[in-house]
Amino acid sequence: MNRCTFFEGMRVLLITTPYPLDEYPIPPLSLTYLAAVLEREGIEVEILDLLVAECSASKVRRKLGEYKPQVVGITCATMNYPAASRILRVCKGYDPNIVTIIGGPHVSFTAGETLKRAPWIDIVVRGEGEETLIELVRTLGTRASLHQVKGVAFRDDGAIVLTEPRPPIEDLDGLPLPARRLLPLSKYRALGTPCTVITSRGCPFGCIFCSAPKMFGRRVRFRSPRLVVDEIEMVNKELGFERINIVDDTFTVNHRHVKQICNEIVKRGLHIEWGAYSRVDTITEELLGVMKEAGCRYLCFGIESGSPEILVNIKKGITLEEAREGIRLAAKAGIEVLASFILGLPGETRESAQQTVALSRELRDQYGVKYGFHLLAPMPGTDVYEKAGDYGIKILTHDWARYDANEPVTETTAISAREIKKIKDEYDRAVACAWEEIRRRAESGDPLSKVEVGEAATQEFTWRLLKGDVIERVGRVKAASAAEPVDELAQKVSRRLGVPLDLARGELGRMVQLGALRLERAGNGFIWKWS
Numbered sequence: 001m002n003r004c005t006f007f008e009g010m011r012v013l014l015i016t017t018p019y020p021l022d023e024y025p026i027p028p029l030s031l032t033y034l035a036a037v038l039e040r041e042g043i044e045v046e047i048l049d050l051l052v053a054e055c056s057a058s059k060v061r062r063k064l065g066e067y068k069p070q071v072v073g074i075t076c077a078t079m080n081y082p083a084a085s086r087i088l089r090v091c092k093g094y095d096p097n098i099v100t101i102i103g104g105p106h107v108s109f110t111a112g113e114t115l116k117r118a119p120w121i122d123i124v125v126r127g128e129g130e131e132t133l134i135e136l137v138r139t140l141g142t143r144a145s146l147h148q149v150k151g152v153a154f155r156d157d158g159a160i161v162l163t164e165p166r167p168p169i170e171d172l173d174g175l176p177l178p179a180r181r182l183l184p185l186s187k188y189r190a191l192g193t194p195c196t197v198i199t200s201r202g203c204p205f206g207c208i209f210c211s212a213p214k215m216f217g218r219r220v221r222f223r224s225p226r227l228v229v230d231e232i233e234m235v236n237k238e239l240g241f242e243r244i245n246i247v248d249d250t251f252t253v254n255h256r257h258v259k260q261i262c263n264e265i266v267k268r269g270l271h272i273e274w275g276a277y278s279r280v281d282t283i284t285e286e287l288l289g290v291m292k293e294a295g296c297r298y299l300c301f302g303i304e305s306g307s308p309e310i311l312v313n314i315k316k317g318i319t320l321e322e323a324r325e326g327i328r329l330a331a332k333a334g335i336e337v338l339a340s341f342i343l344g345l346p347g348e349t350r351e352s353a354q355q356t357v358a359l360s361r362e363l364r365d366q367y368g369v370k371y372g373f374h375l376l377a378p379m380p381g382t383d384v385y386e387k388a389g390d391y392g393i394k395i396l397t398h399d400w401a402r403y404d405a406n407e408p409v410t411e412t413t414a415i416s417a418r419e420i421k422k423i424k425d426e427y428d429r430a431v432a433c434a435w436e437e438i439r440r441r442a443e444s445g446d447p448l449s450k451v452e453v454g455e456a457a458t459q460e461f462t463w464r465l466l467k468g469d470v471i472e473r474v475g476r477v478k479a480a481s482a483a484e485p486v487d488e489l490a491q492k493v494s495r496r497l498g499v500p501l502d503l504a505r506g507e508l509g510r511m512v513q514l515g516a517l518r519l520e521r522a523g524n525g526f527i528w529k530w531s
Contacts, residue, residue, distance in 0.1 A: 009070075010043055010044065010070055010071070010137065010140075010141050011043075011044045011045070011046075011067060011068065011069040011070055011071070012038055012043055012044070012045045012046075012069055012070070012071045012072075012073060012137065013045075013046055013047075013048060013063065013064070013067055013069035013071070013072045013073070014031045014034060014035055014045060014046070014047045014048070014072075014073045014074070014075075015047070015048045015050060015060070015072065015073070015074045015087055016028050016031055016047065016048070016049045016050050016051045016074075016075075017050065017051075017074055017075065017076045017080045017083050017084040017087065018050050018051055018055045018080065018083055019051075019079060019080045019083075019404070020079055020080060020082070020083065020401045020404060024191060024193060024459060024463060025051040025052060025188075025193065026188070026193045026194060026195070026196050026245055027180060027183055027185065027188050027193070027195055027196055028049070028051065028183070028196075029178060029196045029197075029198065029247065030075050030103075030104070030129070031047055031073075031075060032047070032178030032179050032180050032182065032183065033129075033130055033175060033176075033178050033179075034073065034075075034129055034130060034133055035047055035178075035179040035182050036175070036176040036177060036178055036179040037130045037131075037133065037134055037175065037176060038133065038134070038137065039176075039179055040176050041134055041137075041138075043137060045179075045182070046067055046069075046182060047179075047182040047183060048060070048063050049183050049184055049187075050087075052184060052187040052188060052191065052466045052467075053184070053187075053466060053467070053469055054467055054468060054469040055083070055087075057090045060087055060090045060091065060094075061090065061094050064091060064094050064095065064098070065094075069098065070097075070098065070099065070140075071098070071099045071101060071137060071140065072088065072091045072098055072099070072100050072101065073101040073102070073103070073125075073133065074087060074088060074100075074101070074102050074103075075102070075103045075104040075129070076102065076104045076106055076107070077104060077105055077106055077379075078105070078106040078377070078379045078380065078400050078403045079377075079400060079401060079402075079403045079404045080401075081104075081106045081107065081400045081401075082399075082400055082401045083401075084102060084104075085102075085114075085118050085120075085121065088100040088102060088118070088120055088121050089118070089120040091120075092120035092121075093120070099122050099123065099140055100120060100121050100122045100123070101121075101122065101123045101124075101125060101133075101136070102114065102121050102123075102124055102125070103124070103125035103126075103129045103133075105211050105212075105215045105379070105380075105381060106379065106380055106381075106400070107124045107125075107126075108124075108125075108126040108127055108215060108381065109211065109214070109380040109381035110380045111124040111126055111153035111160075111162060112153065112160050112162065114153075115153060115154070115155055115160050116160065122154065122155075123136065123146070123152055123153070123154045124152065124153040124154070125151060125152055126151050126152065126153060126162075126165065126166075127151050127165060127166055127168070127215060127216075128151075128166070128168055128169055128201070128215075128216065130169060130175060131151075131166060131169060132149065132150065132151040132152060132166050135149050135150070136149050136152060146161070146163070147161065147163060148163075149163055150163055150164045150165065150166035151163065151164075151165055151166030168201065168202070168216060168217045168219075168221065169201075169221070170221065172200070172201060172221055172222070172223045173223055173224050173227055177231055177234070180195075180235075180239060184530055185239055185240075186514075186515070186516035186517070186530045186531040187466055187516070187530055188241075189240055189241065189514060189515075189516050190462050190465075190466075190511045190514065190516040190517075190530075191459065191462045191463065191466065192455075192458065192459060192462070193243075194241065194243035194244055194245045194274070194275070195235045195239065195241040195243070195244055195245070196244075196245045196246075196247050197228065197231055197232060197235065197244055197245070197246055197247070198223070198246070198247055198248055199222065199223050199225075199228045199246060199248055199251065199257065199261060200220050200221060200222045200223060200248045200249075200251075200253075200254075200257070201216045201217070201220070201221050201248075201249075202216045202217045202218065202219050202220035202221050202249070203216065203217075203218065203220070203249035203250060204218050204219070204220055204250075204253065205250070205279070205317060206218075206315045206317070207302075207304075207314055207315055207316055207317075208313075208314050208315050208346070208382060208383035208384045208391070209304075209314060209342065209345070209376065209378065209379075209382050209383075209384050210382060211379055211380070211381030211382045212249045214381050215381060216249070220253055220254065222254065222257050225257060225260035225261045225264055226264060228261055228264075229261060229264040229265055229268065229270070232244055232265065232270065232272065232274075233268060233270055236270060236272050240514075240515070241272075242272060242273065243272065243273045243274065243275075243297075244272055244273070244274035244275075245274070245275055245276075246274060246275070246276040246277075247276075247277065248276065248277065249277060250277060250278060250279050250282060251276035251277060251278055252276070252278045252279065252282040252283050252287065252299075253279075253282055255284070255287050258287060258290070258291065259287070259290050261294070262290045262291055262293065262294035262296075263290070263294075265294040265295060266293055266294050270295070271295070272295050273295050273297040274294075274295050274296055274297065275296065275297055275298040275299060275300065276296070276299060276300070277299075277300050277302075278299045278300065278301055279301065279302070279318065279326075280301050280303070280318055280322050280323045280325070280326025280327065281317070281318050281322045281326065283299075283326055283329060283330065284329070285329050285332070285333070288329055288330055288332075288333035288335060289333055291333075291335070292333045292334055292335055296335055297335065297336060298335060298336035298337065298338060299330055299335055299336075299337060299338070300337075300338040300339075300340065301323070301326065301327065301330075301337060301338070301339050301340070302316075302339075302340045303318075303323050303339045303340065303341055303359070303363075304316055304340070304341060304342050304345065305341065305342065305345055305352065305355070305356050306320065306341075306352070306355035306356035306357070306358055306359030306360070307347070307348075307352035307355045307356065308320060309347055309352070310345050310346070310347050310348065310352055313345065313346045313347045313391070314345050314346060314384075315383075320359070323359075323363075324363070327339070327363055327367050327369060328366075328367060330367075331367040331368065331369075336368075336370070337363075337367065337368075337369045337370070338369075338370050338371070338372070339360065339363055339369050339370070339371040339372075340371070340372055340374065341356050341359075341360055341371060341372070341373050341374070342373075342374050342375070342376055342405075343356065343373055343374070343375050343376065343420050343423055343424060344375050344376035344408060344410055344411065344412065344415070344417075344420045345376055345384075346384065346391035346392055346393055346412065347392065347412065347414075348412045348414065348415050348420070349412075349414040349415055350414070350415055350419065353415065353419075353420070353423050356373075357423065357427075360373070373423070373424050373427045374405035374406070375405055375406065375407065375408050375409070375410075375420060375421070375424055376393070376405075376409075376410050377403040377404070377405045377409055377410075378393065378395060378409075378410060379403065388410075392412055392413050393410050393411075393412060394410060394411050394412070394413075395409065395410050396408070396409050396410060396411065396417060397409050406424070407421065408420050408421050408424075438452055438453060439453055457503065458507060458510075461497070461499060461503060461504075461507050462507065462511075464497055465493065465497070465507075468496070468497070470493055470496055470497065471493075471517065471528055471529070471530060473496070474489070474492040474493060474496055475489065475527050475528035475529065476522065476525060476526070476527045476528075477489055477519075477525060477526050477527070477528065478525050478526075485519050485526060485528070486505060486508050486509055486512060487505065489508055489528055490504040490505040490508050491504075493508065515531055516530065516531055517529070517530060517531065518530075518531050
């Protein structure tokens with residue numbers, strides 16, 4: 001049977017899930033991969049992106065009414081699972097015949113619980129989703145049994161069925177390029193966020209607070225360096241992104257792979273800035289030099305703790321000496337370092353927490369490291385969640401929306417949640433004070449500080465513009481203003497957001513010049529739209 005016969009008239013709507021905190025997003029990668037494999041199979045698919053727009057039940061219902069999908073799919077992490085569940089509840093309430101599907105790391109490890117607690121969710125996809133989703137939609141289209149589909153969970157006569165796990169995708173080069181054109185890319189470009197790319201899947205390390213090895217496997221699978229750079233070049237030249245985030249779990253795990261990608265970037269003369277996640281024990285001076293030449297601007301290292309004992313407890317596999325040396329090498333190569341620390345890990349005490357604070361300040365003072373403190377949030381699928389008691393961790397809540405790593409959801413036997421939060425609050429106050437100092441220097445005329453303040457103002461303005469659907473609400477202008485259309489729009493935006501007119505005029509003009517906003521004729525007037 002021709003494959004299109006399976007899917008005649010089948011429409012799939014994929015929805016991105018907003019996060020329960022104000023965090024500037026990057027273009028989602030997982031859903032665009034899923035959309036790409038669906039399109040390759042001849043299935044009609046659209047993406048409703050709620051990351052860079054207002055999220056409301058009415059908007060979801062309006063999209064369902066316009067597109068009329070038979071299947072709605074959504075993906076989520078732990079912190080935005082409640083939002084994802086609410087969205088699917090809206091979909092099921094709008095039309096009970098819509099098949100609702102959810103995937104992502106959280107539900108991959110809580111499939112049974114998810115189906116028990118959320119009757120409006122029909123199917124859970126566990127693990128990597130591309131091959132599973134294709135087989136699942138094909139099965140739904142032919143009304144065959146879901147029992148034959150690997151990697152899913154569903155209900156059958158009231159009983160919850162978990163089918164055989166699906167092995168990880170071996171040939172990542174066989175996946176089509178992500179269908180990024182289905183996203184509102186102009187909004188991400190206006191926000192100035194980088195575009196995301198993967199060069200591998202899988203993580204060989206065993207940190208007890210991370211679910212990646214169970215989600216994607218301990219064996220790392222690599223994409224062809226040539227195809228990776230083909231994608232980077234396309235993202236840069238065709239989509240207009242000048243910065244890239246490589247979101248592999250550990251980009252530098254295979255030096256040959258990294259060097260081939262970097263050499264190909266240099267060979268093609270691509271001038272693009274990029275960053276990646278790395279580990280301090282997977283880099284060398286030579287490798288960093290190659291990466292810097294290819295445009296690497298920053299690396300993010302998970303240091304986690306300043307306590308040697310805690311590093312052993314969490315099976316991090318690094319020493320403090322390796323952390324200092326890795327950061328020294330990166331700083332020497334001229335690559336900016338972002339260091340991440342977690343408070344409240346197994347074995348945490350007041351003394352070990354202060355060791356972490358001391359290490360973060362040492363790295364800042366010696367190497368200019370930017371760092372962030374997070375609080376332990378034991379996600380389903382991690383050892384620290386599944387064996388919390390064994391690790392001396394008391395989980396205080398299962399309100400998943402609170403698992404944003406910014407507020408305490410656990411405590412140890414030696415330090416309370418209140419004490420852990422106090423240390424985090426001190427860090428947040430220090431960040432706020434540092435930012436006020438930057439503002440003061442900017443007001444005094446310091447050029448670098450003025451740039452920082454300006455960039456922050458741009459992002460804040462754009463974020464409010466996007467999350468309030470402001471262009472969609474006030475974008476209609478009069479025909480008489482077509483000669484100076486930005487002025488009328490700027491006045492409306494200035495009033496709506498309560499910002500100075502000069503700021504609105506300047507930022508909207510920037511977006512027009514960037515090509516993110518365009519003016520179209522509408523009846524007797526004009527209307528502004530995102531490109």
